[in-house]
Amino acid sequence: MEGARVSLKGWQQAAVALGSALGALMDPRRANLVAALGETTGKPAFFRVLKQMRNSREGRSGHARVISAQVSHAWDLPENTFGSAYARFMGSRNFYPDDRPPV
DSSP states (O other), X not given: OTTOOOOOOHHHHHHHHHHHHHXXXXXXXXXXXXXXXXXXXOHHHHHHHHHHHHTSHHHHHTOOOOXXXXXXXGGGSOTTSHHHHHHHHHHHTTOOGGGSOOO
């Protein structure tokens, strides 16, 4: 999707962030608004995650996409683990990793 990125001025980014935040709060199922909020406010977090991915074998392989087949065992993990919390969170909202389209 070469050329799909649009550069915004600072005030435009703020407007998109504010509108996306309000819309996502009103309807958290709107993945497009959640994504827009993340893209306009998440640059520092993105670079931290990118650095962590580059420092891991899996991250460097390019196969870091979360799919149901890879995380279905999370339901069986001990209560005090991140995986268990992830499974409970996703299950309580009827979210499934495969519902998100590939980036």
